[in-house]
Amino acid sequence: MNEWLYVGLFFIVGLIIPVGAIGVGWLLGPKKPNPIKQSTYECGIEPVGEGWVQFKAQYYIFALVFLVFDVETVFLFPWAVRLGQLGMFAVVEGIIFILILVAGLVYTWRKGMLEWA
Amino acid sequence: MNFWNDPLKVAAEWLTGVFTGWGMNTVAANVLVAFLGVLMLITILMVIDIFLVWIERKVVARFQDRIGPNRLGPFGLIQPFADIIKLMIKEDTTPAGADKVVYNIAPMLSMMSVLILWAVVPLAPVMLGVDLNAGVLFIIAAGSIGTLSIIMAGWSSNNKFSVIGAFRQVAVMVSFEIPMLAVLLIPTIFSGSMGMNAIIQSQDIWFIFLSPLAALIFLIAAIAELGRAPFDLAEGESELVSGYNIEYSGMKFGMFYAGELLHAFTFGGFWAIMFFGGYRFFGLEKVSPFLAIAIILFKALLGYWVIMWVKYTVMRIRIDQMLAFNWKFLTPVAFVLVMVTALMNALLRGADSWLYITGMILSNVIVAWVSLEFVRSAAKTEREKVEGPKQVVEAHH
Amino acid sequence: MEKEFNYMTGTQIIFLIVGAVTLIAALMVVTVRNLVHAALWLVATLFGVAIVYTLLNAGFLAVVQVVVYIGAIAILFIFAVMLTRRQAADTGAALNSNWWAGALMAVLTFAGLAYLLQTWSGFSKQSAAIPSGFDAIGQLGTALTSPQGYVLPFEVASVLLLAALVGAVYLAFNKK
Numbered sequence: 001m002n003e004w005l006y007v008g009l010f011f012i013v014g015l016i017i018p019v020g021a022i023g024v025g026w027l028l029g030p031k032k033p034n035p036i037k038q039s040t041y042e043c044g045i046e047p048v049g050e051g052w053v054q055f056k057a058q059y060y061i062f063a064l065v066f067l068v069f070d071v072e073t074v075f076l077f078p079w080a081v082r083l084g085q086l087g088m089f090a091v092v093e094g095i096i097f098i099l100i101l102v103a104g105l106v107y108t109w110r111k112g113m114l115e116w117a
Numbered sequence: 118m119n120f121w122n123d124p125l126k127v128a129a130e131w132l133t134g135v136f137t138g139w140g141m142n143t144v145a146a147n148v149l150v151a152f153l154g155v156l157m158l159i160t161i162l163m164v165i166d167i168f169l170v171w172i173e174r175k176v177v178a179r180f181q182d183r184i185g186p187n188r189l190g191p192f193g194l195i196q197p198f199a200d201i202i203k204l205m206i207k208e209d210t211t212p213a214g215a216d217k218v219v220y221n222i223a224p225m226l227s228m229m230s231v232l233i234l235w236a237v238v239p240l241a242p243v244m245l246g247v248d249l250n251a252g253v254l255f256i257i258a259a260g261s262i263g264t265l266s267i268i269m270a271g272w273s274s275n276n277k278f279s280v281i282g283a284f285r286q287v288a289v290m291v292s293f294e295i296p297m298l299a300v301l302l303i304p305t306i307f308s309g310s311m312g313m314n315a316i317i318q319s320q321d322i323w324f325i326f327l328s329p330l331a332a333l334i335f336l337i338a339a340i341a342e343l344g345r346a347p348f349d350l351a352e353g354e355s356e357l358v359s360g361y362n363i364e365y366s367g368m369k370f371g372m373f374y375a376g377e378l379l380h381a382f383t384f385g386g387f388w389a390i391m392f393f394g395g396y397r398f399f400g401l402e403k404v405s406p407f408l409a410i411a412i413i414l415f416k417a418l419l420g421y422w423v424i425m426w427v428k429y430t431v432m433r434i435r436i437d438q439m440l441a442f443n444w445k446f447l448t449p450v451a452f453v454l455v456m457v458t459a460l461m462n463a464l465l466r467g468a469d470s471w472l473y474i475t476g477m478i479l480s481n482v483i484v485a486w487v488s489l490e491f492v493r494s495a496a497k498t499e500r501e502k503v504e505g506p507k508q509v510v511e512a513h514h
Numbered sequence: 515m516e517k518e519f520n521y522m523t524g525t526q527i528i529f530l531i532v533g534a535v536t537l538i539a540a541l542m543v544v545t546v547r548n549l550v551h552a553a554l555w556l557v558a559t560l561f562g563v564a565i566v567y568t569l570l571n572a573g574f575l576a577v578v579q580v581v582v583y584i585g586a587i588a589i590l591f592i593f594a595v596m597l598t599r600r601q602a603a604d605t606g607a608a609l610n611s612n613w614w615a616g617a618l619m620a621v622l623t624f625a626g627l628a629y630l631l632q633t634w635s636g637f638s639k640q641s642a643a644i645p646s647g648f649d650a651i652g653q654l655g656t657a658l659t660s661p662q663g664y665v666l667p668f669e670v671a672s673v674l675l676l677a678a679l680v681g682a683v684y685l686a687f688n689k690k
Contacts, residue, residue: 003199004568004576005148006247007236007255009155014232017159018372025205025368038213040276041363055597057686059288062440063593065681066291067586068675069448073298074578075658075671076455079252080305082655083459084466090659091463091566093669095456100672102452105444113683114444116437144524219554251577252652261585265557268592272550280596311651318679375668 061113065105072101123243129154159232162379165414169378170197172418173425180429208365212275215364219273223407224365224372227267231380234259235376239314241396241409250280253301256387257294260342263380264290270373271361283362285350285436291349292443293341296334299451301330303458304391317395326474328458330481332392334451339384340424342445343377347431348439385420391412393420445446450488457484529569536562549595557588571644574651 136146178185186193271283308319402409539558567576
């Protein structure tokens with residue numbers, strides 16, 4: 001617990017500093033808003049439509065693939081920590097674990113989901 | 118216990134004594150001293166950050182055959198302070214239709230996600246920061262908060278460009294997190310720990326000599342994580358103007374900007390810790406903790422310089438190229454490298470250290486060569502698909 | 515002894531604050547109208563859970579919580595929200611006619627769990643102190659890979675992840 005208290009302090013101080021900097025900027029800067037100034041920036045021309053565009057569903061696919069690999073690699077960290085003490089059995093096990101996931105990547109690739117089309 | 122051997126501890130004990138002398142309870146005094154220590158470290162970091170602005174501008178100028186800031190003070194050293202004053206007295210505009218709360222929280226989170234990284238950085242053998250046993254994963258966790266801040270900034274600004282930029286940036290960051298996680302397994306395998314200090318302590322031979330490919334992949338993934346060229350498609354001046362931070366002005370923009378520079382410097386530091394022995398340099402770190410701090414800061418600056426070198430040399434790539442590069446090349450290579458390293462580590466465990474090093478380097482070279490061959494053949498097929506089969510050039514013209 | 519006592523109450527105070535904030539954030543997730551705001555409140559909830567893990571001395575789990583839930587799942591949620599809806603806010607009624615049944619079920623489940631915990635003998639016990647130098651991650655690594663431990667679940671986890679990936683790809687592929 002004790003060490004996490006220090007990490008918590010880093011979070012707190014890490015928030016105080018930017019809050020302070022932005023606060024000082026807010027105090028020192030002028031505050032004269034007008035509708036033109038507050039309109040969203042679009043290269044100097046009048047904004048067209050609303051501030052929203054349709055996204056490719058592809059982003060979602062990549063996020064899904066990322067999620068699976070993220071969870072996998074997190075599982076591998078405890079394995080890597082003890083690899084030095086464990087025998088060949090554990091090494092082979094980890095390799096099988098990775099290979100199964102790489103098979104998933106190959107499947108995704110073959111299905112054409114990794115193409116930006 | 119001498120101040121020059123362990124300055125932090127001596128200062129902390131003295132301060133705790135002062136506070137308890139004022140009738141403060143021991144636990145509260147300890148927490149207050151820790152708070153002041155963290156505040157001091159982060160303040161020093163912000164001062165370093167100010168000079169990073171100067172370094173970045175000077176270095177980019179040299180790369181582009183210019184002189185850079187040279188008017189204010191010697192070598193333009195006062196320039197960054199002028200920049201900050203300007204950022205502070207600028208009007209802080211909020212676009213109409215912006216989601217005010219999210220819009221204001223985003224730059225703070227962005228800066229915080231960088232500053233908390235320093236919680237796990239060991240500066241010297243006696244100044245370990247917080248020696249978390251999950252230190253390596255902590256880097257990724259802090260990066261997650263950074264990713265979140267970018268999507269918050271992009272979404273809340275109510276601007277097309279900022280949303281597009283945020284989406285791209287998040288796609289880059291999450292994609293390259295996978296090879297980064299994978300290569301972070303390699304120092305973990307070598308040192309048998311995820312703690313930063315344990316990784317440094319086991320680098321009697323720098324890990325770059327055991328796994329140069331892993332160091333390279335880490336650097337590439339770090340550059341992508343930072344959103345710097347060639348992976349700065351989220352900013353893309355020519356099409357998105359500035360990307361996710363387009364609507365920010367004044368100090369809020371300053372937070373994104375300073376955060377990016379400090380982030381680059383920090384990743385230079387992590388590169389040094391993972392692969393270049395951190396604060397160690399032929400036993401010099403044992404002479405004085407101040408020397409150790411100087412060593413790690415110098416190594417972090419070198420890493421930062423390499424990141425700048427790449428930034429100002431390489432062109433921006435398209436998002437499809439970026440994703441293809443990551444998922445079809447970097448991720449498979451990283452995972453193959455992890456498997457090969459684990460296997461070689463088990464096979465060569467009892468062997469002499471020179472045999473161990475040679476085996477590791479050889480396996481790295483082989484993995485790199487085979488993967489480059491794959492790329493070459495894939496590029497050939499691709500080129501033939503686009504251009505048709507290669508024409509034989511006629512000899513007579 | 516004095517110091518020990520103070521330290522314990524300090525942890526308890528932090529736990530109470532974090533727990534309350536987490537609960538409020540969780541309530542906001544289901545009551546807020548704007549979907550992106552709901553996703554951000556979800557992030558706050560998950561982060562609160564991570565802090566609770568650190569209070570339980572489960573640092574590795576806390577970091578994993580942030581990496582997986584905030585870094586991946588929350589991002590996935592936000593992507594999904596931004597992809598599906600033009601107007602990221604729901605205008606329909608927040609409650610339907612069965613809200614009381616849902617509330618009743620939630621209260622009953624909570625009461626049941628609380629009752630079960632009350633009857634469990636370990637509930638009022640102090641946890642044993644963790645010996646210094648205890649390598650929790652190493653222990654986890656050994657447990658995950660030793661034949662006497664959890665080898666099979668470890669490998670099955672990778673098959674499960676593979677199944678999830680294949681399922682996701684299949685669904686996305688068919689929509690095209």
